[in-house]
Amino acid sequence: MRFDTVIIGGGLAGLVAGISLQQAGHRTAIVSTGQNALHFFSGSFESMEEAPERLKTLFAGAGIRLHYSAGVRLMPLGVFREAALSLEDVSFLPDPCFADKVLILGIPGYLDFFPSFLAEGLEKQGIVCRTSMLNLPESVRESPAEIRSVTLARMFDRNWERVVQQVRLLLKDEDGVVLPQVFGLEDPSVPERIRQGIPARVVFAGTMPPSVPGIRTQLLLKRRYEVLGGTYLGGDEALEARVEGDSVRSVTTRNLDRHALEADNFILASGGFFSKGLRSNPFRVWEPVFGLDVAYDEDRNAWYNDNFAEEQPYMNYGVRTDEALHPLVEGRPLQNLYAIGSVLGATRPEFGSGGGLAIRTAFSAVDQILEAV
Amino acid sequence: MKHQEKTVSKHNFEECMKCTVCTVYCPVLQVNPRYPGPKQAGPDGERLRLKDPYFFSYALKYCMNCKRCEVACPSGVKVADLIQAARIKYDKSVPPLRDRLLASTDLMGSVARPVSRIVNGVTGLGVTRSVLDATLRIDHRRVFPKYSGRSFEAWLKRRAKEQAAFPEQVAYFHGCYVNYNNPALGKDLVKVLNALGVGVQLLDKEKCCGIAMITNGMSAQATRNAEHNVASLRKAVSDRGLKVVTTSSSCTMTLRVEYPNLLGVDNADVRDAVLMATRYVFERLEAGATLRFRPDFHKKVAYHVPCHMERLGWGVFSERLLRMIPGVEFTLLDSACCGIAGTYGFKKENYEAAQAVGAPLFEQIRAVDPEVVACDCETCKWQIEMSTGYTVQNPISILAEAIL
Numbered sequence: 048m049r050f051d052t053v054i055i056g057g058g059l060a061g062l063v064a065g066i067s068l069q070q071a072g073h074r075t076a077i078v079s080t081g082q083n084a085l086h087f088f089s090g091s092f093e094s095m096e097e098a099p100e101r102l103k104t105l106f107a108g109a110g111i112r113l114h115y116s117a118g119v120r121l122m123p124l125g126v127f128r129e130a131a132l133s134l135e136d137v138s139f140l141p142d143p144c145f146a147d148k149v150l151i152l153g154i155p156g157y158l159d160f161f162p163s164f165l166a167e168g169l170e171k172q173g174i175v176c177r178t179s180m181l182n183l184p185e186s187v188r189e190s191p192a193e194i195r196s197v198t199l200a201r202m203f204d205r206n207w208e209r210v211v212q213q214v215r216l217l218l219k220d221e222d223g224v225v226l227p228q229v230f231g232l233e234d235p236s237v238p239e240r241i242r243q244g245i246p247a248r249v250v251f252a253g254t255m256p257p258s259v260p261g262i263r264t265q266l267l268l269k270r271r272y273e274v275l276g277g278t279y280l281g282g283d284e285a286l287e288a289r290v291e292g293d294s295v296r297s298v299t300t301r302n303l304d305r306h307a308l309e310a311d312n313f314i315l316a317s318g319g320f321f322s323k324g325l326r327s328n329p330f331r332v333w334e335p336v337f338g339l340d341v342a343y344d345e346d347r348n349a350w351y352n353d354n355f356a357e358e359q360p361y362m363n364y365g366v367r368t369d370e371a372l373h374p375l376v377e378g379r380p381l382q383n384l385y386a387i388g389s390v391l392g393a394t395r396p397e398f399g400s401g402g403g404l405a406i407r408t409a410f411s412a413v414d415q416i417l418e419a420v
Numbered sequence: 421m422k423h424q425e426k427t428v429s430k431h432n433f434e435e436c437m438k439c440t441v442c443t444v445y446c447p448v449l450q451v452n453p454r455y456p457g458p459k460q461a462g463p464d465g466e467r468l469r470l471k472d473p474y475f476f477s478y479a480l481k482y483c484m485n486c487k488r489c490e491v492a493c494p495s496g497v498k499v500a501d502l503i504q505a506a507r508i509k510y511d512k513s514v515p516p517l518r519d520r521l522l523a524s525t526d527l528m529g530s531v532a533r534p535v536s537r538i539v540n541g542v543t544g545l546g547v548t549r550s551v552l553d554a555t556l557r558i559d560h561r562r563v564f565p566k567y568s569g570r571s572f573e574a575w576l577k578r579r580a581k582e583q584a585a586f587p588e589q590v591a592y593f594h595g596c597y598v599n600y601n602n603p604a605l606g607k608d609l610v611k612v613l614n615a616l617g618v619g620v621q622l623l624d625k626e627k628c629c630g631i632a633m634i635t636n637g638m639s640a641q642a643t644r645n646a647e648h649n650v651a652s653l654r655k656a657v658s659d660r661g662l663k664v665v666t667t668s669s670s671c672t673m674t675l676r677v678e679y680p681n682l683l684g685v686d687n688a689d690v691r692d693a694v695l696m697a698t699r700y701v702f703e704r705l706e707a708g709a710t711l712r713f714r715p716d717f718h719k720k721v722a723y724h725v726p727c728h729m730e731r732l733g734w735g736v737f738s739e740r741l742l743r744m745i746p747g748v749e750f751t752l753l754d755s756a757c758c759g760i761a762g763t764y765g766f767k768k769e770n771y772e773a774a775q776a777v778g779a780p781l782f783e784q785i786r787a788v789d790p791e792v793v794a795c796d797c798e799t800c801k802w803q804i805e806m807s808t809g810y811t812v813q814n815p816i817s818i819l820a821e822a823i824l
Contacts, residue, residue, distance in 0.1 A: 257439075301733075
């Protein structure tokens with residue numbers, strides 16, 4: 048099967064690249080090995096220094112509204128972090144002291160949200176906190192399944208008014224309310240409706256994975272990509288590449304077996320260790336599809352830090368590229384292959400971390416591909 | 421340092437890193453609060469079951485085996501295989517008569533076909549459905565597939581000579597549905613392949629692929645069918661050097677994936693030769709073969725990728741094929757389960773859940789308002805037709821209509 052560009056990886060980087068190329072009239076395919084880091088997305092891009100109108104427009108086309116301002120956002124454990132570009136779920140606060148008194152609402156049986164940790168953090172800012180619980184229907188409480196963010200979001204999508212009513216009843220003299228980020232899985236308007244219905248400043252705080260705003264983002268970006276005519280090969284895995292000279296000719300996948308995907312250009316957006324874009328064993332780190340050069344420490348003991356909470360060096364490992372993001376094999380760049388997103392590792396401070404790296408490198412690869420035509 | 425690379429167990433269960441992504445995409449978990457979900461029923465439960473079979477839960481029967489958890493898993497864990505394998509290993513209960521009847525598509529077909537008019541008439545009656553509901557707990561709201569008076573096998577056998585005259589040959593695993601219910605689909609396939617200069621042969625003798633037996637607690641019979649079918653495939657593939665085409669995504673997934681993974685029947689030597697017809701035709705066209713299309717053909721088509729087609733990863737072939745038909749106005753429906761999952765939605769206790777699972781898909785179909793919904797699975801076809809009123813056709817049938 049022939050495409051203009053084949054993208055390996057269906058996460059944020061792959062989808063941003065795929066949507067951009069489809070919009071420019073290119074025919075692309077995305078090969079995605081299972082789901083991706085968007086399922087753990089906080090809702091914020093922390094490192095977008097300049098207002099990235101391009102990303103806003105791209106997301107708006109998929110039905111996702113981003114807002115941009117300088118401020119801080121509340122983290123799941125009650126600390127604050129600077130934020131810039133975010134989904135609408137995330138509240139930008141001019142400063143951490145966003146209310147005098149705050150009501151923090153947990154959900155019985157839901158273990159992925161921590162009201163008492165949040166209270167501890169907020170009290171350090173001089174905010175008076177009270178924690179309480181929302182009520183759940185019996186059917187959910189009696190279920191043998193662990194209660195997860197997505198289960199809650201599906202239920203609240205249908206009756207968010209009941210949440211508003213409950214919060215209004217529980218609210219005393221507080222001028223702020225903190226709720227878990229479990230609203231608006233299929234209907235992105237739900238968080239804003241809840242905000243509108245409650246007579247206090249409502250802030251949604253992140254939960255443990257899976258992330259409701261992240262999954263919504265994934266679903267909407269994937270739908271947009273397919274509406275634009277893109278071919279999304281979900282649950283498949285790129286296995287091997289056929290390389291001639293300094294160019295990639297085709298890639299084979301597990302599901303399509305002998306049926307190779309041919310293209311003029313290839314984008315490697317296969318992610319880091321979690322997504323198996325990078326593999327490791329006790330002796331080495333490698334990139335499995337193209338066998339690219341990977342920057343890592345030869346000394347195994349230098350890979351990690353004994354202190355779990357410290358930054359771990361292995362997180363910085365990634366494929367080596369030239370300045371144009373062409374990855375290297377034995378020091379020589381593959382001219383029609385671009386590496387974007389976490390497969391580069393966090394070794395590129397100029398691109399910021401996580402989402403910032405994914406998006407900027409995606410745009411860079413897309414621009415080079417479009418320029419060459 | 422001990423190197424653990426080689427200690428991966430069956431269905432990769434210890435590769436699970438508890439990321440919970442599978443729980444997001446399980447259609448049952450969304451509607452049935454009694455189901456513990458793929459993570460708990462699959463890798464989490466396996467850990468306990470390996471310690472002590474006492475931890476096996478009968479709630480695993482709520483799994484539809486749609487495989488969406490496996491498609492979503494970033495770590496390659498065969499979540500649905502773990503669940504179905506646990507049911508095979510630990511569930512010692514005897515399946516009720518209803519489940520045995522529903523799963524015996526082969527037997528039911530051969531009994532019903534000769535008296536199809538009577539059977540179709542009787543199963544269409546409200547009173548029959550009420551009786552089936554009360555006695556067997558087959559839901560009265562469910563519409564039954566109609567049986568055909570002539571089997572596809574008989575039709576093709578009469579044309580064996582004319583088919584043998586084509587320069588190239590393939591074998592066709594038609595499955596129970598084409599044989600007993602919808603021979604027209606088989607005839608459409610013959611028309612399309614003949615137009616490509618390819619003649620169609622039957623396998624030596626095929627039996628039901630066995631998918632419904634696997635999910636209904638009849639794994640011993642499913643294994644016998646699997647051994648029989650692999651032997652038949654071997655004769656076609658190894659002895660006659662043929663490719664084997666299929667028109668049902670669930671049969672294909674069973675022949676290729678379930679036989680080795682769940683039933684322990686080795687198909688390694690024939691697996692790659694078993695292809696969905698849309699893939700086979702697409703590859704022929706890509707290699708330069710041509711079809712002559714009707715100049716006046718026009719159809720608004722919405723394509724639904726069945727769950728087992730998602731698992732095979734081959735929806736792209738049907739999609740590409742439909743898109744290349746001149747006059748087709750194409751919409752790809754969002755990836756979602758229709759809720760029927762073979763025999764699952766026929767059971768009274770699952771009816772409500774099945775309809776709730778399919779609701780978003782039905783809603784999208786109504787919004788797109790196509791002339792026809794395209795889909796490679798017969799049970800999806802029954803479910804979508806019953807629930808939306810829209811006609812559902814196999815992509816091969818649409819292609820057959822569009823060519824001269």
